[in-house]
Amino acid sequence: MAAFNGEKLAMIDPSPELPDDMSIADLELPPKVQEALTAAGLWTVGDVREAPDTNILRIPDLGESSLALLRKTLGLPSSQGVRCDAAPTRARNDDGDG
Numbered sequence: 001m002a003a004f005n006g007e008k009l010a011m012i013d014p015s016p017e018l019p020d021d022m023s024i025a026d027l028e029l030p031p032k033v034q035e036a037l038t039a040a041g042l043w044t045v046g047d048v049r050e051a052p053d054t055n056i057l058r059i060p061d062l063g064e065s066s067l068a069l070l071r072k073t074l075g076l077p078s079s080q081g082v083r084c085d086a087a088p089t090r091a092r093n094d095d096g097d098g
Helices: 031-039 045-050 053-057 064-074
Strands: 002-004 007-009
Touching (some): 045 064, 053 064
Antiparallel strands (some): 002 007
């Protein structure tokens, strides 16, 4: 369990069947999405996983539905996880005081 400012956080693991070094071209994504990602310099699954939602939404031709598809396909929800813009989620202790 990771800690943030001394608090325990629940982290969401990326989808294990998609390694970070997998090419975007190898994913079953709509061609428009693949082209937009590579034009923006996001070449691998790891590049997209680590990109903040705000950056992805700035890519021409990508919107909320494309972002949702990417987060679902990559196994990393848009509001939790290891990305730098993710909001921390407090983990509860078994005794309920966390």
